[in-house]
Amino acid sequence: MFFSAAAFSLAALVSSVAAKTIEVQVGSANGDLTYSPEAVFADVGDQVVFTFHQKNHTATQSSLAAPCSLVDGGQDSGFMPVAANQTDDFPTWTITVQDTKPLWFFCRQGENTAASHCGKGMVFAVNCGQDGAPNSFTNFKNAALAIGAELQASASAASSAAPATSAAAATSIDYSGWTTAAYGTATIPAEPTGSIVTDTITAGSATWTTTYSSYPGSPDPTPSSAAPNVIKVVVGGANGELTFSPSNVSASPNDIISFEFHQKNHTATQSSFAAPCLRLKDATTGNVIGLDSGFMPVGANATEFPTYNVTVNDTAPLWFYCRQHAPDGSSHCGAGMVFAVNAVEDSPRNFTAFKALAGSLNGTNATGASSGSPSSGSGNGAPAGAAFSAALSLGALVAAAAILL
Numbered sequence: 001m002f003f004s005a006a007a008f009s010l011a012a013l014v015s016s017v018a019a020k021t022i023e024v025q026v027g028s029a030n031g032d033l034t035y036s037p038e039a040v041f042a043d044v045g046d047q048v049v050f051t052f053h054q055k056n057h058t059a060t061q062s063s064l065a066a067p068c069s070l071v072d073g074g075q076d077s078g079f080m081p082v083a084a085n086q087t088d089d090f091p092t093w094t095i096t097v098q099d100t101k102p103l104w105f106f107c108r109q110g111e112n113t114a115a116s117h118c119g120k121g122m123v124f125a126v127n128c129g130q131d132g133a134p135n136s137f138t139n140f141k142n143a144a145l146a147i148g149a150e151l152q153a154s155a156s157a158a159s160s161a162a163p164a165t166s167a168a169a170a171t172s173i174d175y176s177g178w179t180t181a182a183y184g185t186a187t188i189p190a191e192p193t194g195s196i197v198t199d200t201i202t203a204g205s206a207t208w209t210t211t212y213s214s215y216p217g218s219p220d221p222t223p224s225s226a227a228p229n230v231i232k233v234v235v236g237g238a239n240g241e242l243t244f245s246p247s248n249v250s251a252s253p254n255d256i257i258s259f260e261f262h263q264k265n266h267t268a269t270q271s272s273f274a275a276p277c278l279r280l281k282d283a284t285t286g287n288v289i290g291l292d293s294g295f296m297p298v299g300a301n302a303t304e305f306p307t308y309n310v311t312v313n314d315t316a317p318l319w320f321y322c323r324q325h326a327p328d329g330s331s332h333c334g335a336g337m338v339f340a341v342n343a344v345e346d347s348p349r350n351f352t353a354f355k356a357l358a359g360s361l362n363g364t365n366a367t368g369a370s371s372g373s374p375s376s377g378s379g380n381g382a383p384a385g386a387a388f389s390a391a392l393s394l395g396a397l398v399a400a401a402a403i404l405l
């Protein structure tokens with residue numbers, strides 16, 4: 001961010017004028033982790049009014065040296081929870097600027113955990129230095145982001161020590177190494193390391209205990225309100241799009257993914273990262289456990305669209321695909337019609353990798369892609385070949401598939 005010298009001299013010039021009020025928006029209806037604007041210039045006597053939007057933020061005074069910690073004797077708004085469905089009467093908190101020294105602020109939600117809002121750059125300054133100066137806003141924000149990166153790295157190290165928060169107990173999750181895909185020829189990256197956290201959630205008048213997996217970069221485990229946040233995902237479209245839109249979202253526990261089916265005849269079917277175009281199966285029993293909307297045929301001139309809702313229960317990634325095939329037998333999934341919730345973007349199991357894997361395993365170039373046989377992958381969606389796949393080596397699988405097709 002650039003602050004010109006002109007802005008400074010202007011601030012100096014107007015210092016004798018009547019005190020003014022400077023408005024700062026904290027968070028937003030989209031759940032942004034921002035103060036807007038993120039830096040302001042104020043004269044002695046001016047008031048800075050923080051207005052708190054959705055989620056549960058603070059404005060807490062820190063120092064340039066320790067951007068994500070309450071400074072000794074610093075001011076603190078306290079937590080300002082705002083429900084996702086609140087549209088007005090947002091709470092405010094006001095400070096009066098006492099001198100012209102820089103003031104540094106951060107949001108202490110998720111303090112000292114990988115979910116730290118400050119660590120994700122949610123910081124704010126009054127009267128900071130210009131860009132290039134040691135006390136510039138850029139330097140302050142970069143120092144906060146560095147703390148966030150460190151917190152994420154130590155969370156990935158997933159030591160069994162150090163629970164994420166005082167109210168939560170964390171243990172490390174087992175994760176397997178790189179493997180070969182259950183079908184086709186592809187290498188599957190290891191799962192990102194997460195931790196299982198048990199926490200007591202309070203939202204509005206409701207309190208409940210929840211256990212969830214938390215990953216580096218996971219969204220907040222704490223819902224912003226007892227009322228679920230509904231995330232609409234449009235499936236297909238009037239122009240025959242083979243898409244989920246948006247294709248990947250971040251959701252907190254208790255949120256609802258509402259698939260809205262548009263033209264054509266699609267499904268929203270749960271899979272796994274490693275087998276993007278097969279229904280999710282229990283690793284031990286091999287039974288299909290993945291959620292499935294079933295086929296949702298929607299006419300070309302439809303104006304009402306059926307929905308299928310999935311409640312998000314933790315912050316672990318969820319993977320979905322459409323199990324329809326085109327009349328030529330090519331698979332919608334292989335054409336990239338996939339969707340993810342909470343994919344860990346800075347890991348090899350990111351959404352781009354998931355979509356690419358669907359293409360390489362079920363796309364038109366895939367070996368063993370169901371071609372010319374629309375019925376092989378339809379019906380209830382669990383092709384007979386799938387049950388064998390876990391137990392068979394790749395060579396044996398190819399042989400088995402040849403028999404089945």
Ligand SMILES: *[C@@H]1O[C@H](CO)[C@@H](O)[C@H](O)[C@H]1NC(C)=O
Binds near residue numbers: 223
């Ligand atoms: C707001 O966040 C704080 C700290 O995480 C938590 O203690 C508090 O319960 C939250 N309030 C609501 C209403 O979610």
Ligand SMILES: *[C@@H]1O[C@H](CO)[C@@H](O)[C@H](O)[C@H]1NC(C)=O
Binds near residue numbers: 085204227
């Ligand atoms: C928000 O949701 C809560 C819980 O469902 C409800 O009690 C409250 O009335 C809602 N508020 C608004 C403004 O709709």
Ligand SMILES: *[C@@H]1O[C@H](CO)[C@@H](O)[C@H](O)[C@H]1NC(C)=O
Binds near residue numbers: 265295324325
């Ligand atoms: C939707 O697709 C499924 C699977 O291909 C098929 O069985 C069903 O008949 C289709 N429904 C309509 C109305 O086209």
Ligand SMILES: *[C@@H]1O[C@H](CO)[C@@H](O)[C@H](O)[C@H]1NC(C)=O
Binds near residue numbers: 299
């Ligand atoms: C939708 O279009 C079809 C074919 O064009 C037509 O037969 C049908 O009556 C239309 N339905 C409505 C509700 O307009």
Ligand SMILES: *[C@@H]1O[C@H](CO)[C@@H](O)[C@H](O)[C@H]1NC(C)=O
Binds near residue numbers: 256307308
């Ligand atoms: C899914 O949720 C939306 C929004 O809450 C609601 O309008 C819709 O009726 C729900 N659909 C189903 C099938 O329950």
Ligand SMILES: *[C@@H]1O[C@H](CO)[C@@H](O)[C@H](O)[C@H]1NC(C)=O
Binds near residue numbers: 310311312313318
């Ligand atoms: C979350 O839990 C509810 C209730 O047990 C269940 O209906 C829903 O399918 C679960 N969601 C997922 C993504 O598994």
Ligand SMILES: *[C@@H]1O[C@H](CO)[C@@H](O)[C@H](O)[C@H]1NC(C)=O
Binds near residue numbers: 189346
């Ligand atoms: C996303 O996944 C792809 C494929 O595994 C990988 O090349 C890329 O580096 C990943 N992105 C990040 C940020 O890790």
Ligand SMILES: *[C@@H]1O[C@H](CO)[C@@H](O)[C@H](O)[C@H]1NC(C)=O
Binds near residue numbers: 246247248249
């Ligand atoms: C993931 O979703 C975001 C937001 O909709 C979008 O900008 C991005 O392109 C998506 N990623 C991929 C690989 O499609």
Ligand SMILES: *[C@@H]1O[C@H](CO)[C@@H](O)[C@H](O)[C@H]1NC(C)=O
Binds near residue numbers: 359363364365
């Ligand atoms: C299929 O393979 C050809 C040749 O290697 C390549 O150019 C094309 O991009 C591939 N298509 C897909 C969908 O992977």
Ligand SMILES: *[C@@H]1O[C@H](CO)[C@@H](O)[C@H](O)[C@H]1NC(C)=O
Binds near residue numbers: 277323334
């Ligand atoms: C993806 O490919 C596998 C192996 O050929 C097949 O069993 C499965 O049905 C395909 N999935 C879809 C949705 O086409």
